[in-house]
Amino acid sequence: MAWQAAELEQFPALTWDLIAPQASVAIRGALERVLEKQDGAWLTDEERYALANCDGADLLALLVAADTLRRDLVGNIVSYVVNRNINFTNICFVGCKFCAFSRGPREADSYFHSLEDMGRKAKEAWELGATEVCIQGGLPRDLPPFYYRDILRAVKNATPDMHIHAFSPMEIVYGVELTGMTLRDYLMMLRDNGLDTLPGTAAEILDDEVRHVLSRNKLSSTQWQEVIRTAHACGIPSTSTLMYGHRETPDHWVRQLSLFRQIQTETGGFTEFVPLGFVHQNTLLFQQGLARTGPTLAEHLKIHALARILLAGSIRNIQVSWVKLDRKLSQLCLRAGANDYGGTLMEESISREAGATAGEYTSPEDFQALILEIGRIPAERNTKYSRIKIKLPVVEGRASSPVQAERSSALAGGHGNPGFAIERTQAPEFA
Numbered sequence: 001m002a003w004q005a006a007e008l009e010q011f012p013a014l015t016w017d018l019i020a021p022q023a024s025v026a027i028r029g030a031l032e033r034v035l036e037k038q039d040g041a042w043l044t045d046e047e048r049y050a051l052a053n054c055d056g057a058d059l060l061a062l063l064v065a066a067d068t069l070r071r072d073l074v075g076n077i078v079s080y081v082v083n084r085n086i087n088f089t090n091i092c093f094v095g096c097k098f099c100a101f102s103r104g105p106r107e108a109d110s111y112f113h114s115l116e117d118m119g120r121k122a123k124e125a126w127e128l129g130a131t132e133v134c135i136q137g138g139l140p141r142d143l144p145p146f147y148y149r150d151i152l153r154a155v156k157n158a159t160p161d162m163h164i165h166a167f168s169p170m171e172i173v174y175g176v177e178l179t180g181m182t183l184r185d186y187l188m189m190l191r192d193n194g195l196d197t198l199p200g201t202a203a204e205i206l207d208d209e210v211r212h213v214l215s216r217n218k219l220s221s222t223q224w225q226e227v228i229r230t231a232h233a234c235g236i237p238s239t240s241t242l243m244y245g246h247r248e249t250p251d252h253w254v255r256q257l258s259l260f261r262q263i264q265t266e267t268g269g270f271t272e273f274v275p276l277g278f279v280h281q282n283t284l285l286f287q288q289g290l291a292r293t294g295p296t297l298a299e300h301l302k303i304h305a306l307a308r309i310l311l312a313g314s315i316r317n318i319q320v321s322w323v324k325l326d327r328k329l330s331q332l333c334l335r336a337g338a339n340d341y342g343g344t345l346m347e348e349s350i351s352r353e354a355g356a357t358a359g360e361y362t363s364p365e366d367f368q369a370l371i372l373e374i375g376r377i378p379a380e381r382n383t384k385y386s387r388i389k390i391k392l393p394v395v396e397g398r399a400s401s402p403v404q405a406e407r408s409s410a411l412a413g414g415h416g417n418p419g420f421a422i423e424r425t426q427a428p429e430f431a
């Protein structure tokens, strides 16, 4: 039985003991095994597909189990990174049908930031407290062959300590094509010029039949995997992503999450998994009747919960992409297995062009308020999650004490959390 949105939104009030007796024997058995072993490797393929396609009380059980497992595995901290997104050009010849961001070179609102601009933007971000710049762009024809390297040099010259998270696997393949270098040599050159981590974007759905409809000119599923595996082997970690809510099915989700598990076992190079909801409004894919109208509430919640369950014991961090969700929905996804809010993203234009309404910047203080509202602990992290600073509001008339710090450590919970520092911030205002 499908549930109405209003009923589904109430799932955080449920406990496992309340919902488990209402779930089917098969789903309950599968979830209990993962909760006990704390590892999704204990599921059979049949159980993975059953979880991805579940509904009604089974779906509620999945959401509650994912939240329980999140608490056991990573504790109550919700992390975020202070960063700036720099989409250095919107000129692109690839023509993905789900993309409303790209422009032709002669369109009035096309743009291309110079290397000086890139350095200046990175410096501004650093001065405003950002620790990361996330750089991606369209693929313009006739890009100078070493332009991606030159962007890294410009940013590192302006801000030597800034973490550079840059270039999708599609851009890496383009850079290889432009320079004639091998993939490995090209990635090592970028690494040696300041590339710290790679966004695992351009994955969408790693199934060539679906990819062919989404974008004929995009790199294949095999090429995507090759770039990611080679980057990890060169010491460049990456995120992993999946775009949902267009024309894919839950079975595609299972296959992609299983592939990410497999790559993680081989390389250990994924820092997190980020489900990206399809924003349909201004896209050709939707206008040509090739996609549904974006994800339903059940799909948003299910993909985050499914990722927590299937990736348990493999990829530790599940991120909500808040620009593609509204604030309430991002909070619900954090209660369905996710533990990271992503970046503050000053200047995010890709989702906005496609019709997303969540805005283009959330301040650290906004993140802290949203996280505290759901009873969790806000913490600023670095890109690789190796440093984390808990951000608690100032308690009137009291400075933070060792006792409070200890209590916060206990609240944070979870196994194997990276070391963290505690910092008090101005209390966020709750409207």
Ligand code: SF4
Binding pocket: 092, 093, 094, 095, 096, 099, 100, 101, 102, 137, 138, 139, 170, 215
């Ligand atoms: S998604 Fe990226 S590669 Fe595809 S059209 Fe848009 S900017 Fe170009």
